Amino acid sequence: MKDYDVVVVGAGASGAFLAYELTKLKTNKKVLILDAGRKVENRLCPISTGKVDHCISCKPCNIMYGFGGAGTLSDGKYNITTNFGGDLHEYIGEDKAMELMEYVDDVLMKFDGGGDLELFSTDKNDLKTKCLRYDLHLLDAKVRHFGTDRNKIILQKIFDYVKGTIDFSFSTLVKDVNYEDDHYLISTDKEVYRAKHLVLAAGRSGSKWIADICNKFDVGLKSNRVDIGVRVEVPAEVFKHITDEVYEAKIMYQTKQYNDVVRTFCMNPYGQVVTENTNGILTVNGHSFTDPKLQSENTNFALLVTNRFTEPFKNSNEYGESIAKLSNMLGGGVLMQRFGDLVKGRRSSERRMKKSFTKPTLNATAGDLSLVMPKRQLDDIIEMIYQLDKIAPGMGNDDTLLYGIEVKFYNSVVDVDEKFETSQNRLYCLGDGSGVTHSLSQASASGVEMARILNEL
Numbered sequence: 001m002k003d004y005d006v007v008v009v010g011a012g013a014s015g016a017f018l019a020y021e022l023t024k025l026k027t028n029k030k031v032l033i034l035d036a037g038r039k040v041e042n043r044l045c046p047i048s049t050g051k052v053d054h055c056i057s058c059k060p061c062n063i064m065y066g067f068g069g070a071g072t073l074s075d076g077k078y079n080i081t082t083n084f085g086g087d088l089h090e091y092i093g094e095d096k097a098m099e100l101m102e103y104v105d106d107v108l109m110k111f112d113g114g115g116d117l118e119l120f121s122t123d124k125n126d127l128k129t130k131c132l133r134y135d136l137h138l139l140d141a142k143v144r145h146f147g148t149d150r151n152k153i154i155l156q157k158i159f160d161y162v163k164g165t166i167d168f169s170f171s172t173l174v175k176d177v178n179y180e181d182d183h184y185l186i187s188t189d190k191e192v193y194r195a196k197h198l199v200l201a202a203g204r205s206g207s208k209w210i211a212d213i214c215n216k217f218d219v220g221l222k223s224n225r226v227d228i229g230v231r232v233e234v235p236a237e238v239f240k241h242i243t244d245e246v247y248e249a250k251i252m253y254q255t256k257q258y259n260d261v262v263r264t265f266c267m268n269p270y271g272q273v274v275t276e277n278t279n280g281i282l283t284v285n286g287h288s289f290t291d292p293k294l295q296s297e298n299t300n301f302a303l304l305v306t307n308r309f310t311e312p313f314k315n316s317n318e319y320g321e322s323i324a325k326l327s328n329m330l331g332g333g334v335l336m337q338r339f340g341d342l343v344k345g346r347r348s349s350e351r352r353m354k355k356s357f358t359k360p361t362l363n364a365t366a367g368d369l370s371l372v373m374p375k376r377q378l379d380d381i382i383e384m385i386y387q388l389d390k391i392a393p394g395m396g397n398d399d400t401l402l403y404g405i406e407v408k409f410y411n412s413v414v415d416v417d418e419k420f421e422t423s424q425n426r427l428y429c430l431g432d433g434s435g436v437t438h439s440l441s442q443a444s445a446s447g448v449e450m451a452r453i454l455n456e457l
């Protein structure tokens with residue numbers, strides 16, 4: 001059995017930045033990072049390489065698992081803000097959270113070659129005022145968009161930087177954890193490791209596993225939120241005046257009918273809509289490239305309705321999964337519908353899709369989202385689309401494409417203190433798997449902070 005000072009489960013955004021910071025600090029700790037996925041260079045999604053045109057549920061999914069985690073093949077959009085993307089500031093304070101996210105940005109820029117990639121900001125324009133005229137609320141943020149292509153190269157360089165200091169074991173699924181003689185015994189599908197400190201950084205893909213470990217060690221957990229919605233795709237011109245200014249606009253709206261909050265999320269100018277596989281359930285997501293040769297003519301983003309549940313219901317994620325499963329059942333994966341068909345109460349068919357002026361970037365099944373999504377959320381989304389049409393005319397066109405279901409799962413929030421330590425001694429949880437963060441910037445920042453804490457021990 002190999003002994004370590006620290007074992008980290010997950011080499012995702014938080015694990016990678018933890019490794020970076022410990023390397024930079026020239027740590028004297030013996031650290032091992034275990035990840036169920038592969039190294040960056042071996043992470044290829046067969047859809048993006050053109051081998052297949054739909055998700056074939058690879059195990060492990062290269063989009064979600066491997067060095068850099070869900071971030072590596074993502075759009076690489078780093079939002080420097082505490083207005084969304086997690087609650088890191090509630091644990092470590094607003095100033096420190098912002099400082100760490102700025103630090104992460106500096107590191108990424110350094111590995112990007114110190115170039116002049118634009119940092120978009122909501123401060124520099126009057127979009128906020130325009131939105132307010134229609135009761136739409138633009139959230140303040142700075143955002144750096146690296147794009148899927150550039151992001152992957154940066155992550156590869158980070159790995160090259162840390163690999164001499166930190167031990168890694170890839171394609172290694174951590175199965176169980178036990179506690180004996182003041183040490184953690186970490187059982188994987190290969191061997192058992194022993195460590196004084198154990199960090200759970202297993203992200204969204206490992207959230208169920210984290211919940212099991214927390215239950216085993218009596219660590220508190222709560223889960224009461226899930227966001228459900230669709231991914232919208234429109235010709236890029238419709239949102240160009242907004243995306244050119246801020247790249248990504250996080251706009252919130254409270255519907256008149258139900259008083260529910262609907263928001264735009266993950267905006268991808270000239271991007272692609274993609275399928276995402278979370279534990280075998282197919283949902284929809286989006287990304288875009290910085291290289292103009294790889295860009296599409298469309299902009300996509302999610303419209304999400306926030307659902308918060310009260311007692312006795314405890315598993316909000318299962319609610320989201322059940323709805324996504326319905327769309328998988330009817331569409332064999334992701335369903336797609338023209339907005340015009342949805343409001344007219346008819347399904348989109350192959351024939352109607354062929355006539356659409358907006359050409360889909362994802363090969364999804366044309367169908368009827370009203371058979372899948374509860375009426376309340378669907379009404380909320382329709383109301384939001386008409387509202388957005390006032391600041392982005394064309395949004396409410398018949399050919400606006402809606403893909404479903406997009407689900408934003410919120411991992412159960414693990415009870416941790418300001419050092420990410422649980423009630424179980426020297427058991428830490430950070431990143432998205434802890435429920436504390438929900439974004440690249442905040443997850444990476446939590447990794448940097450964890451490294452500094454561990455290095456001081």
Ligand SMILES: Cc1cc2nc3c(=O)[nH]c(=O)nc-3n(C[C@H](O)[C@H](O)[C@H](O)COP(=O)(O)OP(=O)(O)OC[C@H]3O[C@@H](n4cnc5c(N)ncnc54)[C@H](O)[C@@H]3O)c2cc1C
Pocket residue numbers: 009010011012013014015034035036037063064065066067068069070071072073074075076077078079085172173174175201202203204205206207209276285286287430431432433437438439440441443444
């Ligand atoms: C398609 C897509 C696009 C996204 N785009 C953006 C974006 O543009 N901007 C943004 O801010 N956020 C984006 N996100 C979210 C972002 O990727 C996450 O917030 C971030 O990666 C969280 O980091 P993490 O370290 O907490 O977890 P992850 O990055 O998910 O890493 C977790 C790691 O743990 C490993 N793991 C899980 N379970 C086990 C186990 N049992 N044993 C061993 N290893 C395990 C996984 O292999 C994975 O590598 C996107 C997500 C997806 C899926």
